[in-house]
Amino acid sequence: MSYTIEEIARHNEEVGNQYFSRDTLRCFGQSLRSFTVKEVKGRVFVYGRSYDGKQFMGYSLREYNPTSGHMDLVPRDPANPWARLMSESEVMTAINRL
Numbered sequence: 001m002s003y004t005i006e007e008i009a010r011h012n013e014e015v016g017n018q019y020f021s022r023d024t025l026r027c028f029g030q031s032l033r034s035f036t037v038k039e040v041k042g043r044v045f046v047y048g049r050s051y052d053g054k055q056f057m058g059y060s061l062r063e064y065n066p067t068s069g070h071m072d073l074v075p076r077d078p079a080n081p082w083a084r085l086m087s088e089s090e091v092m093t094a095i096n097r098l
Contacts, residue, residue, distance in 0.1 A: 005035045015069035058084035
């Protein structure tokens with residue numbers, strides 16, 4: 001099944017999560033249009049550029065769970081799950097590693 005970012009954001013909010021809330025998006029200089037939905041091997045990934053003010057911080061990358069509505073962290077490096085993804089090619093590498 002194919003999902004739009006609007007459907008994913010709506011489901012995430014319905015289950016009480018804040019990943020796509022206006023305050024969260026504003027904090028990271030994002031809008032829903034900032035995100036790309038990528039489906040790989042039956043799994044749904046969402047990524048987008050994050051900012052601190054005008055400073056690029058890296059890409060956020062999460063796996064959408066269509067059953068729960070949760071957005072689960074996809075680590076760049078399993079040994080350092082909070083390492084920043086600094087390019088779209090690093091995002092694709094992290095997705096394809098799974």
